[in-house]
Amino acid sequence: MGKLLGLVPYLIAVGAAWSLGFVYNVYYGGELSWLRQMYEDKMAIAAQIQAPRRLLVTGGSGAHYTIDSKAIERGLGIPVVNLGLDGPVGLDVILPSVIDQVRSGDIVLLIPEYLILLDDNGLGDRSASFGVAIARPGLGGIPPKELAQEVWLLGIPSLRALTKSAVDWVERGKMTGYYSDPVSDRGDPTVTKERVGQWWQLPIDSPISSHAIERISQFRQEVEAKGGRLILSLPWVYASKDEKTIASVKKTAQELAKIAPLIYEKDSLNLKTDSSLFADTHYHLLPEARKIRAQQLVEQLKPLIGVDARQSETNDR
Template sequence: MKRSHLWTWALVVTGLWSVGFIYNVYLSGYASWLRTMYVVKSRLVEEIDEPQIIVAGGSGVQYTINSDVMAESLGMPVVNFGLNGGIGLDLLLTTMLEKVRPGDIMLVIPEYSFLLNDEGTDTLSPTFGIVIGRPGLGGIPIKEVLETTVTLGIPSVRPLIKTTQDIVTEGRLDYYGDPLTSRGDATIELPRNSAWWKMPIRSSISQHSINSLRQFKKDIEARGGTLVFSLPVVYGSDDQDTIANIQKTADALSEIAPTLYDKETLNIYDNSDLFADTHYHLKISERTVRSEQLVRELQMALPQFSVASHDVEGK
């Protein structure tokens, strides 16, 4: 009887965990949002059968560009592949490399959380690998993968509340995220609920990031693609340490591949009114301005776009 009870409890626990895992990864919550973003944007890239520009990074890409503006000005399809800074640089590069086909341009705009990290992984790295069906991606230790897998079978309170609201207000389950355009851009503007402060950048790009990006460039070119970097826009501090660290980062990136940024401002913005909820997320109206900046910089950096300079003249 005791052994029978143990098996019963084991089946109950396994069943509850399975329900929780399915809920977290496929129905609602942050893990579901991350998986859905990756799956949807991968599909957008795969559906394009001609050379394209893939703009990769974290949410600092997701909420800062207007891909339609860029595509129209450059005469080339553009896909917004912004995900989340918490997945870490190594996992971002690994998954982005798989998307590149001959003639593609990979424009990487990494938040400083990507670049300053000296390990290449971050808080969401294990979760990201699991939800896209590749546990351990990026060399995550098996113990950490197992611990994260167990955690994903335990729904947290916040997603449960949101799911209840979705069912009551919309009559359906929805993932925790926002609708995307046909090019992968965000369609909403998230509000900020706390006071603003200018973000300092305490260090420059790590040697690990430099090594990873150097190898990424070689791998991109081996697949027939072109790699370009851009500094992210940020509501940042103007203290000398921040300026020096960003300049060192820009110089290091420029030694690897063309790097786009305003040489005077280093893409540091001093007006918080331009930003939505975080130091990297722009308001919808400003995403067009930022995209026009990227267009001009790409036209100056890459010869294939130089003939289109009149398209953005005067903007």
């Protein structure tokens, strides 16, 4: 008994240290904390917008950093909310994390990056931790063992993250992260991050996985059960146009089109070869490119959602 009592101070110290690490990672300072905050802000925006019909755009960061919601809203005449999140959260967690915001009459536009379309199990590096951060542990069917391990690791910040936060605090008076910048009143990013290193064209070596096909098909059923409608779009991506990439994207488009209406440029397959359109990654667009992408989406969506030319002209003015 005496030995056990002797361990109490040690256990208390360990528990306190773990708790501080958890608070840092999930609530303030760690990268996950900024992603959680961005998600909560987007959900609050969607909850506040009352309209008979809305366009909810979702996916990973290739949706978040790709669209200009206000420009699309002007073109279609309906409220638009950017619910794009982060690719490593994984398809199986992204989709159930946004489905609660879908209402009768809504149109859901899913723009998934190939990162999540090609994944074999729908889970990414941040799947388990993101579910914990938004108080929905196990979201997406995370295996219990993986969930337990992730919860434990959330109390152990990396030295690199702590060092960055310390430098931020000294130089800026606050901690920052990739997603720490505020979003607009429609969920769009308010800060543009630009690439520092050299560009290279992204190859796409395989088509959509069978798991992604099944999960997106299920998502369509979930959206329709709420009275909404699902539309899919291939992402814009700075990519190679080698034979294997083109074949993979064509096959992906064929499979997605079987699930729901799919919009994309038939000639280019949304594969872009001009790096000046892109910000810091192969999917993220610069502000001017987002406007071009927005106009493209407006023209592609009009015939699908019943927006006539006179209505869109009025909204443009």
